Amino acid sequence: MSDGRVKVTVGVCGGIAAYKSVELVRLLQDAGYDPHVVMTKAAEEFVRPLTFAAISGHKVITSLWGEEAGAVSDDDESSIEHGIEHIWEAQTTKLLIVAPATADMLAKFAHGLADDFLSTMFLATTAPVIVAPAMNVNMWEHPATRANVETLRGRGVKVIEPGSGYLACGMVGGGRLAEPPAIAAVVAETLTGVVAKGYVSLAENNAVPSAAMEPDFAGETVLVTAGGTREAIDPVRFIGNRSSGRMGYAVAEAAQRRGARVILVSAPTGLQEPPGVEVVQVVSADEMRSAVMKRLREATIVVMAAAVSDYRVRSVAAQKIKREAARAVILELEATEDILREVVAQRVVGTIVIGFAAETEDALANGRAKLAGKGVDAVVVNDVSVEGIGFDAEQNAGSFLTRGGAVELPVLSKAKMADRILDEVAKLRG
Numbered sequence: 039m040s041d042g043r044v045k046v047t048v049g050v051c052g053g054i055a056a057y058k059s060v061e062l063v064r065l066l067q068d069a070g071y072d073p074h075v076v077m078t079k080a081a082e083e084f085v086r087p088l089t090f091a092a093i094s095g096h097k098v099i100t101s102l103w104g105e106e107a108g109a110v111s112d113d114d115e116s117s118i119e120h121g122i123e124h125i126w127e128a129q130t131t132k133l134l135i136v137a138p139a140t141a142d143m144l145a146k147f148a149h150g151l152a153d154d155f156l157s158t159m160f161l162a163t164t165a166p167v168i169v170a171p172a173m174n175v176n177m178w179e180h181p182a183t184r185a186n187v188e189t190l191r192g193r194g195v196k197v198i199e200p201g202s203g204y205l206a207c208g209m210v211g212g213g214r215l216a217e218p219p220a221i222a223a224v225v226a227e228t229l230t231g232v233v234a235k236g237y238v239s240l241a242e243n244n245a246v247p248s249a250a251m252e253p254d255f256a257g258e259t260v261l262v263t264a265g266g267t268r269e270a271i272d273p274v275r276f277i278g279n280r281s282s283g284r285m286g287y288a289v290a291e292a293a294q295r296r297g298a299r300v301i302l303v304s305a306p307t308g309l310q311e312p313p314g315v316e317v318v319q320v321v322s323a324d325e326m327r328s329a330v331m332k333r334l335r336e337a338t339i340v341v342m343a344a345a346v347s348d349y350r351v352r353s354v355a356a357q358k359i360k361r362e363a364a365r366a367v368i369l370e371l372e373a374t375e376d377i378l379r380e381v382v383a384q385r386v387v388g389t390i391v392i393g394f395a396a397e398t399e400d401a402l403a404n405g406r407a408k409l410a411g412k413g414v415d416a417v418v419v420n421d422v423s424v425e426g427i428g429f430d431a432e433q434n435a436g437s438f439l440t441r442g443g444a445v446e447l448p449v450l451s452k453a454k455m456a457d458r459i460l461d462e463v464a465k466l467r468g
């Protein structure tokens with residue numbers, strides 16, 4: 039019998055990360071959802087169904103066949119589908135999250151195979167589907183897996199990109215399951231359209247504006263830059279800036295929430311990678327330039343929110359510069375490449391490019407000059423000399439400048455500001 043909670047089906051596949059789904063189920067319980075677990079045969083090699091049954095309070099589905107299957111006991115349904123468990127599960131769930139999703143299951147989903155409960159249910163459900171892949175880096179990067187992931191994305195399946203780091207197989211690279219709180223947050227966002235307060239979130243406070251709940255960026259690929267680049271002086275020192283990266287991350291999160299595929303090129307920030315966003319970590323202006331130019335052709339919208347160093351040290355010391363070596367050290371700086379200008383020059387026709395201008399004086403005039411000089415479609419300008427907004431602050435304020443005029447952006451959390459900026463970008467897209 040339904041107790042009024044929203045039913046979420048958690049599919050667990052046969053990978054080392056299957057144990058992390060135990061935490062995911064607990065988080066979904068804590069958040070007030072009613073998680074039901076479906077395990078593949080391979081998943082049972084890693085975690086016992088009893089563990090999930092104890093946490094979810096429901097029988098765990100492990101097979102299409104036999105005694106384990108078909109035991110649908112809710113007494114408020116009498117249709118024939120009621121007795122066919124995978125159809126029942128597919129029709130009654132409000133969302134299917136598969137974590138970890140193996141390479142095998144992604145292939146089955148992409149090709150429409152239906153030889154076990156989970157793959158059969160996937161075909162039978164009309165509920166939103168999210169997959170959180172986890173696997174060895176070579177499996178993840180294999181063209182077959184890449185193609186399967188793209189096929190699923192193209193069919194509206196939300197993909198929570200795996201992270202990078204040490205993998206259970208001993209290798210280092212992409213393929214590590216996103217953390218359970220991040221996965222739970224994407225589930226909550228998908229179900230409600232509202233950032234799940236208390237989970238990840240960079241979107242600190244807010245119920246997001248109602249416009250943000252519509253997937254009005256579906257079909258767009260948004261390339262966002264964020265953070266402050268670092269230019270090495272010697273192996274231990276660098277020239278940096280005060281950008282926290284929060285604004286760019288908020289734009290990436292908002293665009294992802296509004297249905298876009300998002301690539302976030304991030305200079306060092308210390309922020310948690312937003313779930314569902316592909317993050318490319320870089321350090322220097324030069325690395326940022328390479329990463330942006332490499333991915334530019336995929337983008338339909340580019341939002342350049344990073345604070346990129348205008349200068350780099352001409353000659354980086356090979357060893358740490360010692361205090362005793364000299365009374366004074368003179369660093370010769372040379373200009374870095376202008377990434378924004380290069381992006382404008384090389385963009386695919388129709389790609390919208392938004393620049394950011396952090397100014398300490400004459401913000402509007404300088405913003406207008408940047409708009410005209412760089413050939414971007416719009417500039418978000420803010421006066422970072424004002425206390426409490428801009429760099430390293432929780433809030434922001436400024437103006438969205440286009441050739442047609444200026445829209446004032448009042449003091450808002452960066453999450454809300456991100457949605458306001460995207461509202462304006464959507465108008466540009468027309």
Ligand SMILES: Cc1cc2nc3c(=O)[nH]c(=O)nc-3n(C[C@H](O)[C@H](O)[C@H](O)COP(=O)(O)O)c2cc1C
Binds near residue numbers: 052080081139141172
């Ligand atoms: C020790 C071990 C660890 C594995 N880890 C993973 C993994 O992390 N990701 C993955 O895609 N496959 C992994 N596999 C392979 C899958 O278990 C295998 O492809 C299986 O058929 C997947 O079945 P399923 O998709 O029905 O769960 C692993 C296999 C073994 C033996």
